[in-house]
Amino acid sequence: MPKPDLAATRARLRKARMLRRSRRVWVSRAAWRPRLVFWAGALAIGLVSVAFAFLADEAQHAFAALRQPGGFGFAATWLLPPAGFALSAFLALTFFPNSQGSGIPQAIAARHLDEAADRGLLLSLRIAAGKIALTLLGLLCGASIGREGPTVQVGAAIMLAAGRLGGMAQARGLILAGSAAGIAAAFNTPLAGIVFAIEEMGRAYEARTNGLVLSAVVLAGLASLGLTGNYTYFGESEAAAGSAIDWVLVVACGILGGALGALFSAAALRLLRRLKRWTVGRPRARVVGAAALCGLLVAAIGWASNGATYGTGYEQARAAIEGTPLPPLFFAEKFAASLVSMVSGIPGGIFAPSLAVGAGLGSTIGLVLGAGSGLAATLGMAGYFAGVVQAPMTAFVIILEMTGNQGNVIPLMLAALLGFGTARLVSGEALYHSLSRNFVADVLRARRAEARHTGL
Template sequence: MKNLEKTLRSVSENPKYIFRLTVQGVLVGFFAGLMVCLYRWLLAGSESVLRGYLSIIKGNIFFIVLFFIVLAILGLLIDWLTKWEADSAGSGIPQVYAEVKGHMEANWAKVLFSKVVSGVLTAIGGLSLGPEGPSVQIGGMAGKGIAKIFKGSKTDELRLILVGSAVGITAAFNAPLAGVIFVFEEINHGFDKTLVFIALVSAIVSDFISKIIFGQSTILNFPVLDIPLDSYWVLIILGVIIGLLGYGYNIGLIKSSDVLNNLKIPSWLKFVLVFMLSGVVALLIPEISDGGHFMMDILDVAIPSLSVLLVLLVLKYLFSMFSFSSGAPGGIFLPILVLGAYIGAIFGSVVVPAFGWQHDLIYRFIIISMAGFFAATVRSPITGIVLLAEMSGSTESLVAMIFVSLIAYVVPTLLGNEPIYESLYDRLLLNKNKELVKKPSKHVLSEYIVPLDCNYINFKIKDIPFPKNAIVVSVIRNGKYMIPTEDFNIIYSDQIHVLTDSNDYPYVRQEIEELFGG
């Protein structure tokens, strides 16, 4: 018992341990930040190549035929890469989630290479996929690489994967706070003070690198005007609309994935056909190609007519679902924000003239709707609100974003719809049918917060049905560290540390989260 207490104190309170983790956090911020910035730069270059080629291809049969030959080759390369490293397929966020939960053990170096290369290929192919999901996985795998180099504990490895994931959002959007919040709200689903500190350190380092490379200007530079307070009721309507559209998007994404996954054709042929169709879209409707930067640039120049906005929204919605459902490496983060922007533009184009407001007020609805649609689909409203505040460089829309995001969050939740990344995570484990591979035994120290609605508040530890292969080794209460006995009573907001074997960790975590209502 004394040896266990000494070990736990060295992890929880030892300044040397915190300093070592901080150094590792700085290295994760640097390495992951560089990798994500490289990925972001390569994607921008790939999209420029595609746009440049499309500008000279029209009317030239030879160039068009060459274009589709290249697309077929890209499809074959994507098929090879996703077979060579299966964990690089799709968004990347469900894979990080599965890794943190203990259900996967990815090869960090192979994932980094495959994800970056395949992301560039899908961008050249014009698929409507965003860079942010892959950026989260790239950051997470970079964090895992640093952990492997330092040969730390499994607990430290999981922490650095989460830290790297925060770097992914930070470097992709120049949004350090949103990156840190996203990790806790969407991936970790818990609060670890040490993790918060290290994640902030890494986020600041990576944000500095990102700003050196891409500049300090905010991603969105829209004019922002105030919505009259006596007209805030229109935000209720907007929130309900966004909630219903978010529900439809999540359902559509899963259904379309089922259709493409059930096609009785070889995977190489599927990817070739996907890239061919993407080429047709690029030739006929280039506005909806790629992740969505071009569509956002359209809004930045001027608000198109209502009919054009509606057509682009519907087509982007369909092409985004098709692209992601193909299983090609890429995310839905950016397409979700673009769809939200166009929902806001359409709503603003109707409401603003009807009330006789200034035309530029439409941009306020665009920003609000981006946060709202993120909340409706991903179901992480705090991340969406902070992200849009950082992207726009303004907190003036904060109250309106909160108002709409909460309504947009509630609507699909009441309709029984799961958050999109949780659905993708469940399907990832189901489709791969992965059994947890037995790994060399390592101890994992995980932390759980006792919520207010926990059924075991004021219960003694011995009376709580913790998994048999897990030990409650410490509790932090009101900032004070304690080694509990079996008669120790658990109360609200206790931070409970549980020690388990790495091979049992996925199931232990799931059982404890169910105990605490996680």
Template sequence: MKETIYTVRLLLKSSFDRIRNENLKKNALQAIPFWIASIITGLFAVLYTKLFNEAEGFASYVFNHHGWMFFILSPACFVLAWWIIHKFATYARGSGIPQVMAAIQISSHKTNHIVDKLLGLRIIIVKVFSSLVMAIGGAAIGREGPTIQIASSVYKIVYQLLPKWWPKIAKRNMIVTGAAAGLAAAFNTPLGGIVFAIEELTKTHFSYFKTAIFSSVIIAGLSAQAFLGPYLYLGYPKVNDLSSYIFLSVALVALISGLLGSGMSKIILIIFKWKAKFKFTYHHVFYVAGCALIIAFLAYFVNQEILGSGKDLMQKALFTPAKYSLWYTPLLRIIGPLLSFTTGAAGGIFAPALGAGASVGSLIAGWFQVSDTNANMLMLAGMVGFLTGVTRSPFTSVILVLEMTDRHNVIFHLILAGMVASLGALIIDKHSLYDHLKVQYVRDLILEEEKIKQKENNEEEITTAETGLKE
């Protein structure tokens, strides 16, 4: 009897060990693609960051030494950047975040092969080239949105390269995780990447893919830091010794910034709707060149702060005595991204939105003549508010600004700014710019798919009819 019990125990132990080993092997194999894609994403983010900074530096050099050349350089770059998108990859235009959102939605449908039009190697190449050309032309664009689409494309490519015997991984989870890793590597904000994935990209229960996101964000961030160092996107602004009534000013700045961010998004959508009526290519060329000339004119005759992503403007306002913006600076920081984004070339709106919000906070700080630390607080609130007005993701905006500045003592101020801006933005539109563009991309892709199927059916009917006639 004892021998029988002993044998049964051995068999149970052996079975348990075998099951445990199989699960361990499966989990390890499922994790490897995420790790590989994370390292590649980190390297891509570093290379893209350096190239983008060089492009912006070149634009600044040309403007400061030969300002008149911008009336030639800017239109040429804008048109070339638009042509690259128009010719090689239509869905590489703009920020890239709506395309990722559309890819996540489509990936769960039977027609998920059309995700290839939104994410892939072609998208990466075209996205990088078009956005760099735009940056050389002085466009008010950022690299963060494009980095997210690039990262999701990397994860999708890795997913496609997996052999058939590999443990099954959901394509949707790969795309979501790639977007989170891309944002983390672009801003050096790991928590921001995680919150972005939860708040903006998916409605799936977080427990289904939390391990993949955590590990991917960490690996992508560490890979980027290995080359760029443990930097802060903006630095350490002073926000100590704040006024007891600063909450009121924070709420005011957040409300105005949220309304302006949502308003800019609304105008962008109106322009896109108007541009959809263009019948000929030269209409688009004239519009793109016109946008470039307006930006060049304003930069040359008014103020060059309209140029670039706005990061220099934020750092100047936060870390120098020049705390207060001129009355027209917020207008320039809204007009620049609006014109640049609506060209149809590649370029993000994350950083420009932060720059616009900072200028709003700086302007209002000048109205009330507050101290330097209070002015910094209002600029951070404006950044959160404007980005929330564009994205409708208040917690992502809060965490991003918090991690970019490492100012944890003002977390409640930033949360207040995010919530007030989110409520204020609803007055202009119930949905974010990204939501509207995502819906448009999904609709366009489905219509394209239906046209292809209709064409194939027509060709098949013609072939059948011809065969019948011959018979």
């Protein structure tokens, strides 16, 4: 019968064509170049993140050394913060526009822009370099900021540049992958990087970006792992909820943490809007003056707290998780210092300071209830962080990975969920996405102004 033979021949021809096409894909330079450039970008994110972390620690140690009694102690405590804040604001406004603040809103905003030139106003290698330098300057001057949010903007900028170099057209996917790789490398939390990409960065997450995100997180994580080894950000914690008072602690940390986190977001957004309206007409002088005033306030809060509120707050949070109770008012002092640092407009993130505030809040609640400090600090971080960013899955996963406590899964999930729910009741505005809309509006406004000028 001829028909089966004809069908078999067609099948063999199709198979042969597929094999030839597959061979061309695997041996073609045009096919491999984008992959190699992309992988190089992911590895670069890991290397830059490790270097950034090392320099951030050195900047904080240098500021602590300058504050020692005698010598430059008085000047470092009272003059360096306002002068450094003013210098950072001036440099950001003049030479590195759109490097201000956390960096996560810029990355989110860039995903909503269609033109490559518009995205370049928010994510470029020049802005990334300025972001790193000015964040380090802020830490050297005692600002209550972190490096993790800036690492997201830096990672997105590196990946976007790598994509252009490799001829990859998936700009939104590249930004998502770079952002996830930045979080994963900054905290050594690969799962949190992926969850952050889905929940916070990509509210409209596309399945086709799975490969980009996963491979970027893996390669950036391998680069970080090769240089720093396998570690948990806050060390190991064995604390777990077992008694009735522990579950009362879970509910208290979730609700109070979420309410305080929502208060931080609402206050930051309101103050930033007022500051933006006030600086219209004389942006440079007023922005620099406001930053100097914020630096003076940070200095005063740092002096009142005996230096506990300066920097990221990593040491205080780790001590609380390991079982050492923090001073009862530490969370309020760190809250104020972080809010003022954010409102100042200098480059710097809120991830690490938020975790420190949450740990302090949990420690205080634990003291009131007579519960263990380690468990209380961990639950406080989950509730407060979920309240600030309104991303409960990210809060739960990132804290779980940072503490390595697999026996605390359900309590952490519940605290993060309660924090998120409370924050939504107190304030419906998500901090990062509200700020990202401001950046989108600024970029579109600048493009319209340029179009009018060109038309004239």
